[in-house]
Amino acid sequence: MEKKRITIPLSGRIDSNNAAAVEQEILAKLGAERDIALILDAEKLEYISSAGLRVILHLKKMIPELSIRNVSSEVYEILEMTGFTEMMTVEKAYRVVSVEGCEEIGRGANGTIYRIDRDNVVKVYNNADALADIQHEREVAKLALILGIPTAISYDVVRVGESYGSVFELLNARSFSKIIATEPEKLDWCVEEYVKLLKTIHGTLVPAGKLPDMRETALDWARFMQDYLPREAGAKLLALVEAVPRDDHMLHGDYHTKNLELQNDEVLLIDMDTLAVGHPIFELASIYNSFVGYSELKPETILAFQGFDQETGRTFWHKALSAYLGTNCPAKLREVEDKARIIGYTRMIRRSIRRKGLETEQGRAEIELWKRELLELLERTDKLTFSRNELELEAVDENLAQVQTFVDERLEAADCPPKAQMQIGVAVEEIFVNIAHYAYAPDKGSAAVRVEVSDDPVTVSITFIDQGMPYDPLARTDPDISLPVSERDVGGLGVFLTKQLMDDVTYSYRDGRNILTLKKKL
Secondary structure, eight states: OOOOEEEEEEEEEESTTTHHHHHHHHHHHHTTOOSSEEEEEEEEEEEEOHHHHHHHHHHHHHOSSEEEEEEOHHHHHHHHHTTHHHHSEEEEOOOBOOOTTOEEEEEOSSEEEEEOSSSEEEEEESSSSOHHHHHHHHHHHHHHHHTTOOBOOOOEEEEETTEEEEEEEOTTOEEHHHHHHHOGGGHHHHHHHHHHHHHHHHTOBOOTTSSOBHHHHHHHHHHHGGGTSOHHHHHHHHHHHHTSOOOOBEEOSSOSGGGEEEETTEEEEOOGGGOEESOHHHHHHHHHHHHTGGGSSOTHHHHHHHSSOHHHHHHHHHHHHHHHHTOOOHHHHHHHHHHHHHHHHHHHHHHHHHTTGGGSHHHHHHHHHHHHHHHHHHHHOSOSOOOTTEEEEEOSGGGHHHHHHHHHHHHHHTTOOHHHHHHHHHHHHHHHHHHHHHTSTTSOOEEEEEEEEETTTTEEEEEEEEOSSOOOGGGSOOOOTTSOGGGSOSSOOHHHHHHHHSSEEEEEEETTEEEEEEEEEO
């Protein structure tokens, strides 16, 4: 249980002439209170001698949880040289900064960033008692910098109104939001740099225990939602999040274009207090919310927040997702977007409810929209994880073109020779069409197509996975291609052709799934 906090101001001089009187005055203010957290506010303390130090020492012995704040540099030096800074928490006074009339360049869950002059910005925290938050952000920003993430480190702590702020040097820096809003022709460049840094972040392994686990946070969101969703939907949401594996790769947690700054041709990431670890789906959910989710019902929201309109936000999101996944395949983009939306809607609904959204007409309309979308997504989603190299979609003829596009993109990235690409294309068509026609007949079901490239020698592996009836196409007898036309059956050549074109074809049935893998050496 947190102790009661009492703050007592110190002022003027505390020396041999008045030390006893000052001590009695403090004790009178405390009365019988002893089991407390005592804060001595030294903002107006100008001088202290050994007599004054004895007063503080007496108080420390009576009240172990004693701290001193707003100490001038001169008084701090006295306390430091006599060891008082080792015995108790002593905080220096902070210079006061005003943000009135300053440009807002970023806004996050925990604070707002303002440009205070040509060279510097200040992040003002929402929490009035933000010193612990500031220390946390400094520590995680230093960790990120050590791990290779370009960021700015706070060099000063200041008072801003009733709260505190961290000061950063960002000389002539411009946020990506401002670049997009004022120079729309640079949107594609912003997407490229945005995704490049995002991949660097997600590729950074963080030492265990250094950052919060985003999976645990998302589980809290899902548990909260149990009271606001139908029982079956709530249970499925919780199960989906629980099934996401733990991951020690870095996430930013609030990765939008206001938090990327361009300074002297260098891209810097700011607002680091949300750093965490976890699966990328949690990051993509936050990104979706920033560019699409929050403004779905109220388009002007994104204009007020990012400085550009809803259409630009949607365009940026789709271009960034495509670049991140390395595909233009609509089915793959829709698959990952839907998974991100599940987490995104969960987070937005919870946030709105906690901020009294159910008590306003606007809030109820947003919650109803997001809840309706969430329930529809939960009906058709079986997992939240994804792979850049795997496409999952309905196994129907109409989706063949998307499968071919997805495979071709990965073959081109692997510098696959045209002849091998054509041969692989034929095999992919034969297998996918076979699944579409027979795996679930007369019903329909989904199929996953995974593309992997290995070295020494360079080999492409394409795996097809479905949950249809067990069927080993390799067990079928090959057609006799030496027979005359009059004696040959029509059809039956697809699997045979696949075996001839590929270097290896294997089949297995495991955990209720047909798994067929094609391999081709490049």
